[in-house]
Amino acid sequence: MNFREMVRISWKSLLSNKMRSLLTMLGVIIGVAAVIVMISISAGTEATISESISGLGTNLVFIMGNISRAGPGAGFQGMQGGLVYDDMTAIGDRINGVAGVTVEQQTSVTVKAGNTTLESITILGATPDYPTVRDVSVSKGRFYNEQELDRASKVVVLGSGVAEELFGEDDPIGQSIYASNVKLTVIGVLAEKGLVSGTDFDQQIYTPITVVFKKFTPSMFARMTGDRVRQIIVSVDPDADMDKVIEQITLLLANRHEVSLDALDFTMLTQSDIIETQESTTSSFRVLLAWVAGVSLIVGGIGIMNIMLVSVTERTREIGLRQAVGATPGDIQTQFLTEAMMLSLMGGLIGVIVGVLGGILFGALSDMRTVIEAYSIILSFTSAALIGIAFGYLPARRAAQLDPIESLRHE
Amino acid sequence: MIKEATKIIETIQISKVYGTEAYPIRALNGISLTIQKGEFIAIMGPSGSGKSTLLNILACLDRPTDGRYLLAGEDVSHYDRNQLANIRSRQLGFIFQSYNLLPRLTALENVMLPMIYYRDNPLTLAEREEKAAHALEGVGLENRMTHYPNQLSGGQQQRVAVARALINDPILILADEPTGNLDTKSSREILELLGQLHERGRTIVLVTHEADIAHYTQRILLIRDGLLASDRRNGKRTNGGSEKPRKTGKARTA
Structure with a gap:
């Protein structure tokens, strides 16, 4: 069975349960959008800070009494x-x-x-x-x-x-x-x-x-x-x-x-010292945001795994039948993995759209500045795809290992 | 050697043991049987006799614990799951008691399903659709191709299943209680359909516990306690799709 057929089968099965597919994707959507919005906020903050530092003047040395x-x-x-x-x-x-x-x-x-x-x-x-x-x-x-x-x-x-x-x-x-x-x-x-x-x-x-x-x-x-x-x-x-x-x-x-x-009894600070201090502050801010976003992506992945496991149990008879008419365990595994991948990729895609719009909207409505970074889109979308594979693997394997006789008897 | 070539099934002392070594449950105790090409056979037996286990092994869904199973001369006794899946795809067609159509696929798509798993299938999608449509015509459902299973009667669903069983042109059709969920009229229609297939040269193995149904076949194998209890020719042979001698008490509503 070729790739196109696999995608067609998976697409059909996801379409047949639209509400569930959407809810499953929600975790990934939020995760991806969170990554993009958060990176846009921290990039915006950095841009503001570096502008204000250059606004201090040029080539300055500050000398302060202790x-x-x-x-x-x-x-x-x-x-x-x-x-x-x-x-x-x-x-x-x-x-x-x-x-x-x-x-x-x-x-x-x-x-x-x-x-x-x-x-x-x-x-x-x-x-x-x-x-x-x-x-x-x-x-x-x-x-x-x-x-x-x-x-x-x-x-x-x-x-x-x-x-x-x-x-x-x-x-x-x-x-x-x-x-x-x-x-x-x-x-x-x-x-x-x-x-x-x-x-x-x-x-x-x-x-x-x-x-x-x-x-x-x-x-x-x-x-x-x-x-x-x-x-x-x-x-x-x-x-x-x-x-x-x-x-x-x-x-x-x-x-x-x-x-x-x-x-x-005095302290000297150059502009580059100030920039360094600011950068270390924003970089720890950014690390924190990355963790928050990363956790929400993983939660999204667990959501996919959860639903896929339920789906495998629900569709045991279907799996049994497919095996009876000639599907190998590999075919079954690929089908479920493809479904998980499609969920996470579609979730990722919607997440990118929501994230970009959200970042722009947030920048417009709040007094914080946001800058949409291209790397945040690539990073979050790739993570979503990887998460789909990682968390789709277990359910797909479980589906592949089902015994055809028992699956056909399953009610 | 001509005789060899027409042997579809040959089992040599196959047995099946379930459970643990300490408490073995012997489902099959060594069954040897031979089925020739073109035969229409019923496997009968009370529940727990081992007839389902035998069918699962014949259907390449399970492997015997001991003994050899030759399908069209090929020893499949020790094939792994992938090899068995390939055998099922190319050589076998299944008809189940509960139809087992996928509810989200149309009749046509259900019939096309086995073609997806037929490795190196040279047919294009359009050709497959045409073939499936032709198969549905063959079972009299040319007007039901885009219907979903829940829009079809039980008899119609089982006809779709028959069309699906035939789509990869198998050498053997296995039917497990194919009329178990059907009313009398639909049952007879399905059995007549199987009879027609037999007339056209298909080899069919049918599992049932109803003697009435077994009488549509040529040969009845009786399984009891995991052994072949009897193997007899059925005098009342089906005779094409039209005139059939019937020993059934069922009324025909023509």
């Missing part, structure tokens, strides 16, 4: 840790291969303009290099310059969200706002940038860091230690050797802070 050492009871010694404003100046002046350097020091303020009040707005003190390093651009007016930094001029650049909430359609340039009762003059508005790795650039306001030091975070130790900053961000020249720059900065800062190289 403030954990400045805990309660740590005393004056503890407070010495961390970065100061002059560290940034030193990096800018003495290290080769630095394209730009800026600092960030921030605090939360209440912002008022006219009758509008905004609570808990982050005021971020930085330097004129800030737009270059963080890859933001000014849409209206201008960013503050070196002179305004040195003089601690009370000027401010608004994030696009803040500007719109305070002034709406009006031109904010030249207007005054009050940040915790300090009067600041608006000189510019940043272009929209959105949320990048937890920071909403549009919901911040930007002043020279000198203004933040004087008006918002005055430090009683500033005279002794210099003005403290949360982090220094260095943009490395793309042509320079990143490792060499990092080494030089480490030596410089260790020297300035008078700490040994194995007990540094």
Whole structure:
């Protein structure tokens, strides 16, 4: 008996029990669809993350003070840790291969303009290099310059969200706002940038860091230690050797802070470090999803096996008759294996359609992004086919081993 | 040697033992019989006599524990399951008491079923359909080809089964209580059909426990306690499909 006849026989027998065939396929359909949807979600998440990381700026090195050492009871010694404003100046002046350097020091303020009040707005003190390093651009007016930094001029650049909430359609340039009762003059508005790795650039306001030091975070130790900053961000020249720059900065800062190289009071992170961390998070997420999807596929396979076993028992007489008219045990085995295969392949096919549509729909309806990956379709469909063979084998073997005489007597 | 060639069945002291070695159940105790080409034979016997076991062995569905079974000169006593399946496919045709048609197939498809398992069948699908249709015409069901078994009467279903038994042109037809589920009229029709086949030269072995039915045949083998108790020629021979002497008490509704 040839392959086409086998497929015809199996098709007929599956068609004769449509409801059962459909329910049997359901497990595989769900399994395959789950694999595709889940991979599309994790691929979407990865794409979002890698975009947001590249949105941080270019070729960045983040230097953060180890403030954990400045805990309660740590005393004056503890407070010495961390970065100061002059560290940034030193990096800018003495290290080769630095394209730009800026600092960030921030605090939360209440912002008022006219009758509008905004609570808990982050005021971020930085330097004129800030737009270059963080890859933001000014849409209206201008960013503050070196002179305004040195003089601690009370000027401010608004994030696009803040500007719109305070002034709406009006031109904010030249207007005054009050940040915790300090009067600041608006000189510019940043272009929209959105949320990048937890920071909403549009919901911040930007002043020279000198203004933040004087008006918002005055430090009683500033005279002794210099003005403290949360982090220094260095943009490395793309042509320079990143490792060499990092080494030089480490030596410089260790020297300035008078700490040994194995007990540094600051931490340096490059963009690739951040990408690695994110990747390890998403890859463990992906492994988890793969397990969930794999288990549901196996459950689908067990469903097929279950129904095929029932089917063998139910069709014992048919098996006996087929044997009587000349079917060999191999013929019977092939027939039942073909039925199981067809169930899993059809289930796989429907699952692929459901999965692709589901992935697209999920991406459209939720705020998560989904990317349909070709490999997920191939992977899940192949698994479905293999599962059909694996779980169809036992019932098919059982059918083949039935004794024709007893099968013919079976009621 | 001509005589050898016309021997369809020859059994030499075949026996069948079921159960364990400690508690053997002897179903057949050594039966030797010979059936010539063209014979129409009834195997009779009370239940438990071993006649079903004998039929299963003759039908190549089972193997004898001891002895030899030659089917058309070929010793099939020790064939494995695949070889036996091939013998059944090429040499044998079956008719069962309960018809055993597949409910999801039409009459035509049921008749075509044995052709699927006939190895290296040179016929195309269309040719098979034609052959099956011809076989159904032969049993008078040319108007019932696309009917499903549940749309056919018992007698009609058994005719489909007869057509199916003939489709691979077997050398031997085995009928196990073929009229057991049928009313008197249908029974007679089926027996007449078998009689016609016999007239055309088919070799038919029929198992029954009804003496009436056995009388349609030429020769009656009586099995008792796993042994061949008697082997006698039946005086009342069937005589073609038309005029039949009947010893049955059944009324003919013509």
